[in-house]
Amino acid sequence: MAGLTSDIEKFLKALLEESTDGMLEIGRNDLAMQFDCAPSQINYVLSTRFTPHNGYLIESKRGGNGFIKIITIVEEDDYISYLIKNLNEQMTEASADILFMDLYKKKYFTRDEFLMAKYATSDKALSMIDAKSRNYLRSDIIKNILLSVLARS
Template identity: 35%
Template structure:
């Protein structure tokens, strides 16, 4: 059974997919009313599901005429996207950020579901049983190696 966060995320992504400019502007209170939830639930979804690692830029303006603008990051090609991710994860990357990147690669059809599960399994903190910050540095090195391989696949 899906929870309200999953439903709101899917709704916002559907709107983004329909927009030509790949940008949407929403009012938090209107979306909360539509899904009969508290506005903080919308904040939670946006903060956790629309991150830079997952390929989104979020801007907001508070107040009466306030809005939340969500924009999907566009790249000319896959190599450009991978290069951007490589810069983002150096010199270290958290497990949460790595999971977001894997989700982004999967959504962009750059990897299969099976590959996503394999990558996620080696990024896990239980597998990388080193103290912080070493664990995040090793995760970044492993992920970088995978991304470079992905960038040069035929």
């Protein structure tokens, strides 16, 4: 299985290198058929080899017309990369608000994006999560917001 996993990874990375925009969209079932494996094997490769930590974002849609979009994160922006690598494991609502205001002032966010991030990570929005876990979840959400900023640059 390790050989198949590596073969799928190499294949996808070769396609990414050939792309002009660092983005690849491919059918999950088509890829599974090409490698004569289950779609879950493709999911395994994506979840272990194409992670944000490894420099990739994954978008996918399941179902008959399901697809996988792999986006290479270009770390042109040292500030956002620094924030991602050094983001606290826990973030309070106040800390998140300060970070979002800074990103807005530095023009990484539009006003609407600033407000959306602020409200989406507020204690009110996360009220269904127990108080002990809320700051961990908020930090994860913020990390994904920052990754999306990198992906669009």
